[in-house]
Amino acid sequence: MSGRRKKLTHLTHERLAALGLTGMAKAFEEQRRSPDLDALSFEERIGLLVDREAAERDTKRLTTRLKFAALRQSACVEDVDLRTPRGIDRAVFARLVNGDWINRHENLLVTGATGLGKSWIACALGHKACRDNRSVLCGRYG
Incomplete structure (x- = not known):
């Protein structure tokens, strides 16, 4: 050159x-x-x-x-194992992953017994929302 x-x-x-x-x-x-x-x-x-x-x-x-x-855990929806007995319906989870509920300004409350992975699932959905160009703020109540 x-x-x-x-x-x-x-x-x-x-x-x-x-x-x-x-x-x-x-x-x-x-x-x-x-x-x-x-x-x-x-x-x-x-x-x-x-x-x-x-x-x-x-x-x-x-x-x-x-x-x-500020998601507390590194989780993504692709890693959620729906075979684990958490009581999550596959169709409902697919709709949550889709994120239309966010567009409709609906809320999501994740409840269940200790140790089922509620925080992990919430972080996975938050991560997906971030990937979908949405703003997320993780908070813990209760």
């Missing part, structure tokens, strides 16, 4: 970072170091840069929502 091209590449990377396009800057560096990407068209390479930036921003927003939510 010529000195001029190297300097332009460095300036482009710095400019992307200065503009807050960290995902694009990372993808730009990866593309620059990968000889296999020369086979891609200009449009395909730009598409990869834009996709990376969008993914980085989505990840950052999710991380911020999860931090604000």
Whole structure:
């Protein structure tokens, strides 16, 4: 690579970072170091840069929502074992996971005996809501 091209590449990377396009800057560096990407068209390479930036921003927003939510446990709805005898109906749980109840401004009260995993299920639903771009705040009552 010529000195001029190297300097332009460095300036482009710095400019992307200065503009807050960290995902694009990372993808730009990866593309620059990968000889296999020369086979891609200009449009395909730009598409990869834009996709990376969008993914980085989505990840950052999710991380911020999860931090604000202050979920006490790391749980996700995909890990909920409905075979465990908790008295949860599969259809009801599927509707809760869907989240339409949140859109309708309905409340959810999780009750049951000690040790059934009520907090874990609540955290799993909160995590799913965060992934669905909803704001969550975890609180404990009683």
